[in-house]
Amino acid sequence: MVLKALLTYLVQPALWVAIATVIYLYFRRLKLERKQFRIAIEKDFYEGRTFLKTGLLLGGIGTLLTFILGLTLTTKMVYAYEAVTIVSLLLGGGAFSFYAILLTGGVALYLNPGQSGSIMASAFLVLAILYLLGRLFLASSKQVAHFFPLVKNGQRGRRVATYRWREMAVAPILVLIPGNEIQGIFAWWPVINLGQSSYSLFFLPLLVTAGMQILKQDSKEALIFYQKQTEVLLLLTVVVAIMALIWPVSAPYGLGFMGLVSIISWLLERRKDHQANNWYVETTEGVRVLAVRKDTPAAKMGLQAGDIILECNKVPVSNEKNLYAALQENSAYCRLRVKTYAGDLRAVGSAIYADSPHEIGLVLFQDEF
Template sequence: MSIIEAIFLVVLQPIFWLGFLLVAGIHFKRVKSERSHYHVAINRDFYEGRHYLKNGILFSVIGSAILIAIGVVFPLYWVLIYEATAFLVILLELVWDVSLFFLLVTCLLPISIQAIRTLAPQLLSTQIDKIVPRDFNSASFMLLCTLFFLFRWLMIRRFSPEFLVPQVRQGKRGRKLVSYTWKEFSVVPLIVLVPGSFSQELVPFWPLITFNGKHYAFLVLPLVLSGFVRIWRSSIRTGAANESLQAFRLFSFCLCGFIVTVFLPQTAAVFFAVLVLLVILRFIQRYAKMKKKGKWYVETYDGVRVIAIQPNTPAAKMNLEPGDIILECNGKTIANENEFYMALKLVPTFCSLKVKTYEGELKLTESAVFTDSPHELGLILFH
């Protein structure tokens, strides 16, 4: 298959562009919400769309090259079922992070069928053979899980605090609380091989290869991918690092599972069951740790809490992060937002801050301010 044909297969996918339109909708909704709650857009950059395209195209090239080079084959009917249900999953991504759940559910069907064939073949009818042929190796699905966690790990490694979306709510004791979410979503069009020459019967110029007397057609499998971080009782850097580590561990486990199942196909069900268990335990362990340790990002009476930082502003140059508490401004101790703005006006073109981080460390930072408006500093505070 030529490079031009490969690009044609990817660009032709309507589901890829549907995902891009939904990402554009997410961006406009976020900016509108920020202007409504904070009277300013925290980050007006359309980074969601830029990252969607970069991740989708880059991961498509990497994943497709791996799948074709290894010669991994997927059942035709399973690919068609996956593509049909992927449209619904993309719509659900607007509300929930369901990409991992969708991947596990869709891989569970063929792996379970192969396991039942090994243990109790009399329980399955011959009609099942159309969905998952008897000679099919379940290692293909372990490789698909491997690519998913590899891409999620690479996606989370690009995390930056400037992409966090703050969510403020009222606490039980009258003070405001803020939590943070970061989510990037993409559709990765993976070019995969399926047995048969049906494609050329429908579209004569569709790419087709022949190996050992068998025909294989190229189809595009839209891998729904998301990176998700939610922070509410841990430092931002720690929260992102933990999510990255978990994704890398799951990638490593799936990679080992794929290598083993290539030679021992009957072990696929065991590795997949352990993978599902690890995912469930990860969610339980994460929330258990959150409730046992750490403190909320809460409105404070000892200084002012920074909710967010606008990119490319003096505040961003001062290496301030969401969750920092400003204790002093231009040499003046402050206890609330009004005192902070009054201290800023003492030196309109310069700002020096004493800050306490989420971990409780003290730091001094300073920067020039180009106008005498406090909002030009680039800080988003509790109001």
């Protein structure tokens, strides 16, 4: 019966829209990278791997929790959540998925006034907890290498890089739907009987997204702040959900409170980035590193986004052409003098590909012709 319920998960429209969105975001990223840097920084479809791995992990944890709590939703609320989630995917690539959960909880209050609506709103607060657990997992397991640059024109005629990261997953969360309404439409749909009541088994496709954009912060510091913000949101949502489960009448206030706190959290995130005092800007002091491709000589040297290469093989460099010309000075080994994003000076070196010194693994501002 559970296996049959899992198979019904595969017909959920929100799941397939999310899969299509992940594939679209992957090819869009490759297209932008090749347009701006002539190469794909990361060809690996890591977005799809994360989508699958995180979805299955969170689905297992979430199903255990919802089964213990006996989480129930009506078919109308399932339809409402999937509709709002699909709109979130189409309009913002899933960026508003947390608000989609809270909004659907509000819809539950509107369609089910009184005690039943408050109880159902409490269920969506539980789903919000699962969402934040998934977001925290995505952020905690994230490598800074997955912040990808986009170049735009800045002030004073110099180009500036911004860094973006976004990933998502869809977790199959088991919920119970009172009655056998679904079985009346699909005779094969699994139904269980608990005492005098019947429930349809339903795996809800819970969309989880994580991402951010930075202009002036160090990506590691920005990610740590994002994790802390998510932890605070998670703790507050747990407190609000417990209160709602004990006093269902507090559920609508809990939904509104978490929506407000989430907006404040986002504003604080943007404020922190705005107050940072460094930019990933094109410079005449040397050659700015925008990204480093993994498993390359540049990665072995520990170069990171934001570093400025001042010298290559003891030759001062000021642009991409200078740098690759200097690499020819030594066909087997590369020595660099680097100024880090924090302003520290250091010397690094590594063996390079003798027949292809241009494949050192650096992503730079492209020379303009």
